[in-house]
Amino acid sequence: DVKVTQSSRYLVKRTGEKVFLECVQDMDHENMFWYRQDPGLGLRLIYFSYDVKMKEKGDIPEGYSVSREKKERFSLILESASTNQTSMYLCASITGPGTDGYTFGSGTRLTVV
Amino acid sequence: TQLLEQSPQFLSIQEGENLTVYCNSSSVFSSLQWYRQEPGEGPVLLVTVVTGGEVKKLKRLTFQFGDARKDSSLHITAAQPGDTGLYLCAGDAKYGGATNKLIFGTGTLLAVQP
Numbered sequence: 381d382v383k384v385t386q387s388s389r390y391l392v393k394r395t396g397e398k399v400f401l402e403c404v405q406d407m408d409h410e411n412m413f414w415y416r417q418d419p420g421l422g423l424r425l426i427y428f429s430y431d432v433k434m435k436e437k438g439d440i441p442e443g444y445s446v447s448r449e450k451k452e453r454f455s456l457i458l459e460s461a462s463t464n465q466t467s468m469y470l471c472a473s474i475t476g477p478g479t480d481g482y483t484f485g486s487g488t489r490l491t492v493v
Numbered sequence: 494t495q496l497l498e499q500s501p502q503f504l505s506i507q508e509g510e511n512l513t514v515y516c517n518s519s520s521v522f523s524s525l526q527w528y529r530q531e532p533g534e535g536p537v538l539l540v541t542v543v544t545g546g547e548v549k550k551l552k553r554l555t556f557q558f559g560d561a562r563k564d565s566s567l568h569i570t571a572a573q574p575g576d577t578g579l580y581l582c583a584g585d586a587k588y589g590g591a592t593n594k595l596i597f598g599t600g601t602l603l604a605v606q607p
Contacts, residue, residue, distance in 0.1 A: 420502075487534070
């Protein structure tokens with residue numbers, strides 16, 4: 381089975397800190413995604429990447445950046461954390477277009493205080 | 494912006510009851526997926542429907558894709574406590590493109606009481 385691993389399950393950070401969320405997948409998938417999940421709002425796409433060093437903005441990229449230096453790793457960066465970025469962050473990957481579903485990591489619950 | 498609306502948002506039922514969850518949009522999707530998410534975990538794919546009018550069954554779960562590929566439903570027969578979780582529909586937003594970019598619905602939180 382494909383595994384998507386997120387480095388932290390829970391994080392608490394202070395306002396203004398630079399935060400790195402790491403995601404690694406082990407099945408050579410081309411496409412990787414970062415979502416945030418908030419009650420009543422569902423999953424909202426922040427950024428995605430379809431190849432190494434390639435990235436595209438999702439629906440809510442403000443306040444975030446990403447890095448994909450290696451195919452298996454996709455990092456989400458909060459340049460200066462704010463309290464409204466407190467959320468569950470989910471990473472996902474998929475091999476390519478088609479009907480296969482996303483494989484998600486277990487999520488990182490980030491609290492910004 | 495493409496939106497997927499799910500109803501109901503919350504559902505609390507007794508074991509053995511039947512239920513239906515709806516996923517609606519004004520947009521056409523090339524495929525639609527259903528996921529279940531348990532507390533503290535990421536969503537897990539249940540099924541993908543591709544053809545308008547398609548019906549797929551997964552044990553007690555029946556999934557249907559609307560004829561116009563704008564809506565879908567999930568019907569659970571004789572619900573069990575193990576069915577408890579957040580159910581999410583997701584539509585493929587890039588038709589025929591290079592990637593699968595999914596648009597997720599707002600979710601239906603199901604609680605099945607023993």
